Amino acid sequence: MARVETSPSRPYHLIIFGATGFTGQFVVEEVARTVSEGPKGNLKWAVAGRSRQKLEKVLEQAAGALSKPELRTQVDIIVADVGEPDSLAAMCKRAVIVLNCVGPYRFHGESVVRACVENGAHHIDISGEPQFLESMQLNYNSQAAEKGVYIIGSCGFDSIPADMGVLYTRDQFKGTLTAVESFLTVSSGPDGGCIHDGTWQSAIYGLADRHKLSSLRRKFNHKPLPTVGPKLKRRYINKEIQQYALPFMGSDPAVVRRTQRFLSEEHQDTPVQYGAYAGIGGIGNVIKLMFAGMMFWFLVKFSFGRNLLTKYPEFFSYGFFTKAGPTRKQMEASSFQISFHGEGYTEDQDPSKGKPNAKIRTLVQGPECGYVATPIAMVQAALTVLNEPSALPKKGGVYTPGAAFAKSTFIDRLNKHGIQFSVV
Numbered sequence: 331m332a333r334v335e336t337s338p339s340r341p342y343h344l345i346i347f348g349a350t351g352f353t354g355q356f357v358v359e360e361v362a363r364t365v366s367e368g369p370k371g372n373l374k375w376a377v378a379g380r381s382r383q384k385l386e387k388v389l390e391q392a393a394g395a396l397s398k399p400e401l402r403t404q405v406d407i408i409v410a411d412v413g414e415p416d417s418l419a420a421m422c423k424r425a426v427i428v429l430n431c432v433g434p435y436r437f438h439g440e441s442v443v444r445a446c447v448e449n450g451a452h453h454i455d456i457s458g459e460p461q462f463l464e465s466m467q468l469n470y471n472s473q474a475a476e477k478g479v480y481i482i483g484s485c486g487f488d489s490i491p492a493d494m495g496v497l498y499t500r501d502q503f504k505g506t507l508t509a510v511e512s513f514l515t516v517s518s519g520p521d522g523g524c525i526h527d528g529t530w531q532s533a534i535y536g537l538a539d540r541h542k543l544s545s546l547r548r549k550f551n552h553k554p555l556p557t558v559g560p561k562l563k564r565r566y567i568n569k570e571i572q573q574y575a576l577p578f579m580g581s582d583p584a585v586v587r588r589t590q591r592f593l594s595e596e597h598q599d600t601p602v603q604y605g606a607y608a609g610i611g612g613i614g615n616v617i618k619l620m621f622a623g624m625m626f627w628f629l630v631k632f633s634f635g636r637n638l639l640t641k642y643p644e645f646f647s648y649g650f651f652t653k654a655g656p657t658r659k660q661m662e663a664s665s666f667q668i669s670f671h672g673e674g675y676t677e678d679q680d681p682s683k684g685k686p687n688a689k690i691r692t693l694v695q696g697p698e699c700g701y702v703a704t705p706i707a708m709v710q711a712a713l714t715v716l717n718e719p720s721a722l723p724k725k726g727g728v729y730t731p732g733a734a735f736a737k738s739t740f741i742d743r744l745n746k747h748g749i750q751f752s753v754v
Contacts, residue, residue, distance in 0.1 A: 334452075336426060350385055353431050356701045461546060472727075526701075670692045
């Protein structure tokens, strides 16, 4: 069972590392909102990063946004840098859980994971980078298990709604669920919406290094998961959301597959096939996206191209990614919805015979993806670890959200905080 108690030498339930980053500042605000949900109604926390002055500014900003002037003086500040291992070790020794908001994780993540494992702190990140997530599993799973440390990746919009949405759909289905397709649609207000370019940078280097991911996966020597029911086929027009849809390019499919493998191998659950799509609207958007996609695909192959993409995210993404990120007004007016369409076999039907004879549709809906829903998901993941350690897998290790939280009340916690799971 996870160790979650504070002590004189480990005084903080949570340390937010990278609190001055674009996403980190909103994680700070979300933790400040939820202190009463900590163990025994109390949450001891601190912020960490390279610059004490910038950390003070973030706390000042949060104090103003939440009308909590006490944040200016009651939240401790820790100076730590990914390039200084001793500072990371000192930080990790003082935390029960490190909330790691420093990305791109492929460049900055491993040193934090290593410091957490070596110094007994659990680690939660919001990475949407499969290569980082899976290399952490390959390189640190055994050591984390020995130390009783839980490393739980992709605990933001990538990939809590998808991973937990598939599990929710499975749990609501009366019988054996064998396949799920999800369709993401995002809505914005009159001022539009955008994403901070940190996510854009992760996508650039993720696609540039995609060949390394295949060789990484071969090192696991996984046996193919059994396929129950008809094999899922890709499709591009979805009548349910009445839009063109393209395969979702994020980490969700990879994370869900890892969860399904864990549940199949550890609990003998029937693995669920999964296909993820994003709705992109009408034919005009399809043409625009195809052009941008071809340009992106070409440029990431070359160093000069990656530099161009990094330098001018707004131009190459039609304004979807920006260096400034969205305004609070844009965030307040944005939302997401993922519809899950599942099929399987009723309890009286043999899954090894015939076609699926039952369907289910569920929804996961919530506020703006990147900087409202992501902090909610990350903080509730941490609170689940702190309040329900016995619901986690029996031994430490590197886990997906679904593997870590399948037996917990995590979905109920998300429901109470605006990320809603429902059967349609």
